[in-house]
Amino acid sequence: MIKKEKITDKKSALLSATLTLVNDHGFHDAPMSKIAKLAGVAPATIYLYFENKQNLINTLYLEVKASFNKFAFNGYHEDMPVKKGFEIIWYNVADYKLNQIKEASFLSQCDNTPMIDEEIRKEGLKHLQPLLDLWEKGKEEGIIKPLSIFVLYSYAIYPLSFLMAMQDRNLYTLDKKVLDETFRAAWDAIKL
Amino acid sequence: MIKKEKITDKKSALLSATLTLVNDHGFHDAPMSKIAKLAGVAPATIYLYFENKQNLINTLYLEVKASFNKFAFNGYHEDMPVKKGFEIIWYNVADYKLNQIKEASFLSQCDNTPMIDEEIRKEGLKHLQPLLDLWEKGKEEGIIKPLSIFVLYSYAIYPLSFLMAMQDRNLYTLDKKVLDETFRAAWDAIKL
Amino acid sequence: MIKKEKITDKKSALLSATLTLVNDHGFHDAPMSKIAKLAGVAPATIYLYFENKQNLINTLYLEVKASFNKFAFNGYHEDMPVKKGFEIIWYNVADYKLNQIKEASFLSQCDNTPMIDEEIRKEGLKHLQPLLDLWEKGKEEGIIKPLSIFVLYSYAIYPLSFLMAMQDRNLYTLDKKVLDETFRAAWDAIKL
Amino acid sequence: MIKKEKITDKKSALLSATLTLVNDHGFHDAPMSKIAKLAGVAPATIYLYFENKQNLINTLYLEVKASFNKFAFNGYHEDMPVKKGFEIIWYNVADYKLNQIKEASFLSQCDNTPMIDEEIRKEGLKHLQPLLDLWEKGKEEGIIKPLSIFVLYSYAIYPLSFLMAMQDRNLYTLDKKVLDETFRAAWDAIKL
DNA sequence: TATGAATGAGTATTCATTCAT
DNA sequence: AATGAATGAATACTCATTCAT
Numbered sequence: 001m002i003k004k005e006k007i008t009d010k011k012s013a014l015l016s017a018t019l020t021l022v023n024d025h026g027f028h029d030a031p032m033s034k035i036a037k038l039a040g041v042a043p044a045t046i047y048l049y050f051e052n053k054q055n056l057i058n059t060l061y062l063e064v065k066a067s068f069n070k071f072a073f074n075g076y077h078e079d080m081p082v083k084k085g086f087e088i089i090w091y092n093v094a095d096y097k098l099n100q101i102k103e104a105s106f107l108s109q110c111d112n113t114p115m116i117d118e119e120i121r122k123e124g125l126k127h128l129q130p131l132l133d134l135w136e137k138g139k140e141e142g143i144i145k146p147l148s149i150f151v152l153y154s155y156a157i158y159p160l161s162f163l164m165a166m167q168d169r170n171l172y173t174l175d176k177k178v179l180d181e182t183f184r185a186a187w188d189a190i191k192l
Numbered sequence: 193m194i195k196k197e198k199i200t201d202k203k204s205a206l207l208s209a210t211l212t213l214v215n216d217h218g219f220h221d222a223p224m225s226k227i228a229k230l231a232g233v234a235p236a237t238i239y240l241y242f243e244n245k246q247n248l249i250n251t252l253y254l255e256v257k258a259s260f261n262k263f264a265f266n267g268y269h270e271d272m273p274v275k276k277g278f279e280i281i282w283y284n285v286a287d288y289k290l291n292q293i294k295e296a297s298f299l300s301q302c303d304n305t306p307m308i309d310e311e312i313r314k315e316g317l318k319h320l321q322p323l324l325d326l327w328e329k330g331k332e333e334g335i336i337k338p339l340s341i342f343v344l345y346s347y348a349i350y351p352l353s354f355l356m357a358m359q360d361r362n363l364y365t366l367d368k369k370v371l372d373e374t375f376r377a378a379w380d381a382i383k384l
Numbered sequence: 385m386i387k388k389e390k391i392t393d394k395k396s397a398l399l400s401a402t403l404t405l406v407n408d409h410g411f412h413d414a415p416m417s418k419i420a421k422l423a424g425v426a427p428a429t430i431y432l433y434f435e436n437k438q439n440l441i442n443t444l445y446l447e448v449k450a451s452f453n454k455f456a457f458n459g460y461h462e463d464m465p466v467k468k469g470f471e472i473i474w475y476n477v478a479d480y481k482l483n484q485i486k487e488a489s490f491l492s493q494c495d496n497t498p499m500i501d502e503e504i505r506k507e508g509l510k511h512l513q514p515l516l517d518l519w520e521k522g523k524e525e526g527i528i529k530p531l532s533i534f535v536l537y538s539y540a541i542y543p544l545s546f547l548m549a550m551q552d553r554n555l556y557t558l559d560k561k562v563l564d565e566t567f568r569a570a571w572d573a574i575k576l
Numbered sequence: 577m578i579k580k581e582k583i584t585d586k587k588s589a590l591l592s593a594t595l596t597l598v599n600d601h602g603f604h605d606a607p608m609s610k611i612a613k614l615a616g617v618a619p620a621t622i623y624l625y626f627e628n629k630q631n632l633i634n635t636l637y638l639e640v641k642a643s644f645n646k647f648a649f650n651g652y653h654e655d656m657p658v659k660k661g662f663e664i665i666w667y668n669v670a671d672y673k674l675n676q677i678k679e680a681s682f683l684s685q686c687d688n689t690p691m692i693d694e695e696i697r698k699e700g701l702k703h704l705q706p707l708l709d710l711w712e713k714g715k716e717e718g719i720i721k722p723l724s725i726f727v728l729y730s731y732a733i734y735p736l737s738f739l740m741a742m743q744d745r746n747l748y749t750l751d752k753k754v755l756d757e758t759f760r761a762a763w764d765a766i767k768l
Numbered sequence: 769t770a771t772g773a774a775t776g777a778g779t780a781t782t783c784a785t786t787c788a789t
Numbered sequence: 790a791a792t793g794a795a796t797g798a799a800t801a802c803t804c805a806t807t808c809a810t
Contacts, residue, residue, distance in 0.1 A: 010790095026306040028220035032784055042792040044786075053784065111357070112304040114218045118361065147373055150364045154351035155377050162346040165304070172342045181339055185347050189381035202773095224801060234775045236803075245801065394794095410690045412604035416780060426796045428782075437780065496688040496741070498602040531757055534748045538735035539761050546730035549687070553694065556726045565723055569731050573765035586769095608805055618771040620807075629805065 011049045013039040015060050023105050027057075027115050058120045061110050064103045069127035071096045078130065082138040083187070086156070089131055090183055093157055097164040098174060104164050131157075135190075145192050155189040203241045205231040207252050215297050219249070219307045250312045253302050256295045261319035263288045270322065274330040275379070278348070281323055282375055285349055289356040290366060296356050323349075327382075337384050347381035395433045397423040399444050407489050411441070411499045442504045445494050448487045453511035455480045462514065466522040467571070470540070473515055474567055477541055481548040482558060488548050515541075519574075529576050539573035587625045589615040591636050599681050603633075603691050634696045637686050640679045645703035647672045654706065658714040659763070662732070665707055666759055669733055673740040674750060680740050707733075711766075721768050731765035 017038035021030035032053060036043040050056040072092045076085055097104040110116045135152050138144030144152070163182070166172040174182065209230035213222035224245060228235040242248040264284045268277055289296040302308045327344050330336030336344070355374070358364040366374065401422035405414035416437060420427040434440040456476045460469055481488040494500045519536050522528030528536070547566070550556040558566065593614035597606035608629060612619040626632040648668045652661055673680040686692045711728050714720030720728070739758070742748040750758065 024306070026220075027218065028307065031782075033782090043784085044792055044794095045790085047785070048790065108304050112300050114216065115220065145373070145377065147377065148364065148370065150355060150358050151351075151370070151374050151377065154354035155347065155381060158351055158354040159343075159346035162350040163342060166342050169310070172340065178340070178343070181337070182343050185337065185339065185343065185381045188383075189347060189377045191380075223799080225799090235801085236775055237773080239802070240773070408690065410603065412602075412691065415778080417778090427780085428796055428798095429794080431781070432794070492688050496684050498600070499604065502745070529757070529761065531761065532748065532754070534739060534742050535735075535754070535758050535761065538738035539731065539765060542738045543727075543730035543734055546734040547726060550726050556724065562724065562727070565721070566727050569721065569723065569727065569765045572767075573731060573761045575764075607803075609803090619805085620771055620773095621769085623806070624769070 010039070010041060010045070014041070014046060014049060014056070015063060018056060018060050019064070019102060019106055022057075022060075022109065023102055026109070027113065054117070057115065058117060060106075061116055061120060062124055064106055065124035066127065068096055068100075068103065068107060071100075072128075073130055076130065078133070082134060082141060082143050083191075085134050086138070086187070087183065089134070090156065090186060091179075094160055094179060094183075097160045098167060101164065101168050104161070105168055108161050108165060142192060144190055147190070152190050156186050159186065202231070202233060202237070206233070206238060206241060206248070207255060210248060210252050211256070211294055211298055214249075214252075214301065215294055219301070219305065246309070249307060250309060252298075253308050253312060254316055256298055257316035258319065260288055260292075260295065260299060263292075264320075265322055268322065270325070274326060274333060274335050275383075277326050278330070278379070279375065281326070282348065282378060283371075286352050286371060286375075289352045290359060290371075293356065293360050296353070297360055300353050300357065334384060336382055339382070344382050348378050351378065394423070394425060394429070398425070398430060398433060398440070399447060402440060402444050403448070403486055403490050406441075406444075406493065407486055411493070411497065438501070441499065442501060444490070445500050445504060446508055448490055449508035450511065452480055452484075452487065452491060455484075456512075457514055460514065462517070466518060466525060466527045467575075469518050470522070470571070471567065473518070474540065474570060475563075478544050478563060478567075481544045482551060482563075485548065485552050488545070489552055492545050492549065526576060528574055531574070536574050540570050543570065586615070586617060586621070590617070590622060590625060590632070591639060594632060594636050595640070595678060595682055598633075598685065599678055602685070603689065630693070633691065634693060636682075637692055637696060638700055640682055641700035642703065644672055644676075644679065644683060647676075648704075649706055652706065654709070658710060658717060658719050659767075661710050662714070662763070663759065665710070666732065666762060667755075670736055670755060670759075673736045674743060674755075677740065677744050680737070681744055684737050684741060718768060720766055723766070728766050732762050735762065 014035060017035045018030065021034055021038060032046055033043050035056075036046055046056065050059060072089055074092050076088045076092075078085075080088070111121075132149050135144055135149060139146050159182075163172065163174060167174065206227060209227045210222065213226055213230060224238055225235050227248075228238055231238075238248065242251060264281055266280075266284050268280045268284075270277075272280070303313075324341050327336055327341060331338050351374075355364065355366060359366065398419060401419045402414065405418055405422060416430055417427050419440075420430055423430075430440065434443060456473055458472075458476050460472045460476075462469075464472070495505075516533050519528055519533060523530050543566075547556065547558060551558065590611060593611045594606065597610055597614060608622055609619050611632075612622055622632065626635060648665055650664075650668050652664045652668075654661075656664070687697075708725050711720055711725060715722050735758075739748065739750060743750065
């Protein structure tokens with residue numbers, strides 16, 4: 001339907017504009033007027049698609065988080081061997097964080113600011129479950145260290161956020177070889 | 193001297209108020225008026241001690257970063273064996289991040305937002321050198337993986353930021369035993 | 385068009401309010417809030433029509449200057465005899481300065497204060513050219529003293545500013561007869 | 577007396593600083609703090625010598641005006657012939673306006689702003705009396721046009737303010753020869 | 769006499785949001 | 790659905806003035 005598409009078009013233009021502005025200048029310098037201008041609509045139009053600024057930010061957060069989670073499990077099946085499954089997920093995450101920098105950077109900013117409502121933040125996590133299940137299986141099989149999922153996440157996945165940030169600031173660049181060594185470090189950290 | 197103390201008193205009250213407000217509401221909702229109120233002074237008084245808001249934030253960042261760096265190397269000597277040295281530093285960092293939550297949380301927010309000038313951020317890093325030197329020595333001795341300092345940092349130190357955040361949000365708590373296991377994961381990640 | 389008129393309406397209300405306030409209290413005591421109030425709009429509305437205060441002042445200056453210049457050459461033609469042409473211009477200027485006191489007084493204030501950007505001030509002068517050309521012709525014809533245009537202006541036109549100021553302060557009033565004598569003084573000053 | 581001198585010293589340093597700042601940036605950008613700094617005293621010290629800012633400005637105005645008036649009548653005697661007397665006064669004024677630019681420029685700014693209290697402005701005029709008397713005598717003797725002193729002043733003296741302003745802005749410079757021609761214009765304007 | 773610290777009241781400007789069209 | 794105009798409330802910052810010392 002043309003009409004439906006048009007609506008989606010404007011809404012996603014707004015979300016995209018917000019992503020860009022928040023990344024470039026931070027939450028504190030991403031006014032609605034600039035968002036509207038960058039999206040090519042009038043300020044008042046934003047309020048046809050979003051209740052208010054908080055809702056716009058929350059929506060963007062959830063959407064980006066969902067895209068991230070979906071990306072993470074691309075090619076993964078529950079019944080894969082633990083290491084193989086982890087490897088696939090890890091490389092997916094690395095791929096996302098190091099290449100979809102805009103989105104990854106935005107998530108990083110959201111995860112370290114009181115700007116996002118705690119409730120929304122929790123909702124954004126729910127799609128991560130398959131990875132937690134995988135680790136549970138790995139622990140049962142004696143392959144993964146018997147650590148809390150928080151600790152496992154902090155060593156297996158979280159470091160990539162740091163490397164993404166360094167790359168974003170042009171302080172460091174990862175090539176394929178280094179990426180493999182980095183995966184090795186992740187695996188060493190969590191494997192028994 | 194009473195006078196000097198008084199000055200320091202007001203200045204540090206302002207820094208402390210800023211720390212609290214930025215942590216609680218984010219940079220974008222920590223107006224000078226609230227900072228002044230929390231510090232018990234008039235808004236105009238802030239400008240006796242800081243040039244402007246950016247300067248206040250920068251100053252706070254550098255001060256907190258300095259206190260963190262100082263804390264990190266407490267009890268450490270250059271001529272310690274690599275693992276021992278790393279252990280001391282790691283536990284110091286863990287101690288700081290998990291107990292001085294306000295400060296650690298603030299640093300985390302600063303490191304993931306464009307609110308701090310890049311120049312200032314770089315200045316805040318310079319005291320980390322001893323750890324980088326230690327890793328260099330470890331690499332030469334064949335104890336540490338031959339990885340970039342960015343990768344080593346991301347696996348050895350950065351995960352603690354995540355655990356700190358989880359603890360701050362009351363989602364997780366580390367006891368002594370878990371902390372030791374967590375150290376083990378860090379060491380496994382970077383050791384050869 | 386109703387819409388267009390409305391815009392012009394508010395913009396010119398703001399210009400008019402600024403003129404009044406700057407005249408009454410000086411540039412230093414004509415805050416945006418008072419300007420807005422006198423114009424019957426909210427302070428923020430000013431910024432829909434003007435970039436900032438300086439731009440508002442500059443715009444007003446140029447507009448008033450333009451109206452003055454236009455008024456000055458009313459009924460004047462290049463091919464008039466020198467004395468006749470000067471007479472027409474002089475009486476026009478006198479008419480403006482002595483009757484459009486608000487505008488004239490504002491220009492006087494602007495011309496003696498660093499509040500107007502020099503660049504803008506220069507722009508405001510460019511419409512004076514026909515008078516300068518007339519004087520040039522008069523010099524060639526041996527009717528006007530061979531003096532710099534600055535000197536000619538200072539004696540032919542500038543004195544009216546003083547008389548306007550005196551009248552504005554109710555210290556003096558010019559009637560028709562005195563005006564004619566005053567013109568005679570102007571002419572005596574510049575004629576050969 | 578050393579003490580008295582010291583007081584005068586600070587007071588005149590303040591007046592001089594005010595003159596400089598008002599000339600350079602206008603009334604609206606000559607804050608007490610800058611005045612104090614330029615005079616080499618603490619802000620609070622200003623209030624030992626002047627009641628408030630208005631009083632400081634008024635005092636400065638009267639002082640400069642007095643110095644101007646005194647300068648104007650240097651070498652003049654009541655019993656001189658009218659033209660000779662006028663010549664002396666006119667050249668004195670020209671000398672002051674074209675050389676003591678700072679002071680003259682300040683007076684010009686004051687004379688065109690509502691910043692100076694009308695009462696003070698009147699007080700500043702009282703020393704001009706000898707010139708008015710001279711013109712009165714000239715009128716009686718049939719040498720000067722029978723015009724109001726306001727008109728005479730506007731043609732005889734006021735033009736110099738314009739020429740001073742042009743010179744101050746580096747748009748024009750008067751040498752001795754031009755000055756003589758300019759005097760001629762003044763005399764032609766007012767003589768019968 | 770002199771001051772540095774302190775501030776209440778103000779200043780220009782911004783911004784999320786509304787509303788008539 | 791879409792918007793341009795409008796604004797109340799806020800924001801960072803300034804300044805003339807005071808006061809304890």
